[in-house]
Amino acid sequence: MHADIRPVSSSLLRICADVVFPPVCHSCNASLLPGDSIACPSCLRAILPVDEWDDAYREAFANLNEERTVADFVAAWYFERDGPLRALMHRLKYGGMSSIGVAFGRVLGERIREAGLGGSDMVVPLPLHTSRMRERGYNQCEHIARGVSAVTGSPLRTGVLRRTRFTPSQTPLGHGGRRENVRDAFALSPHDLQAVAGRTVLLVDDVVTTGATMRSCAGALHRAGARAVIACAVAIAR
């Protein structure tokens, strides 16, 4: 009996919540139709998907693999300064909308599967420094990684990588500055060293800009004996 009651009451709650807070596009605030997830169809159409034959993708992959620590690179979209993806990312990072992160992660997970990389050993999100974590409350990459894990079936491992020192925001720094800013800024938690040795890791970021953070994390994973690191990002900045 009870088993029948629970789903009915949770779907009723959902309907009530939708009446009080009708679902809207997280980018343009247009009303969403049943079946739409985080954004309306016209915003989603305006987000450019990544094609691995594009120069922008190849250039980003070459940057990531400068130190030959990244075996492959999967990204879903291009991040443009005035595109709808910017509003979605902003709500994910600063508005506490973790559901956007999971939805992004699911799309990224599909790309990873299409690339034949779904059978990796673990999904590891890029870490935030603890002080930024306290300030913001959560790490957006962790929610993206959760979506990736749900689609690929590779287990999510949080807390594997940690920042060894606080690094200032990357935003105002140029390419060289970013590289110096994050050099050797990451290490593995001692109890995770064993877990990573000989494994293939899906390393998850939100937006890849110069790739310096991703490279630094991939280096730390290799020093711990990872067999391969696959860089995965929701978007490539252009």
Ligand SMILES: [Zn+2]
């Ligand atoms: Zn919209």
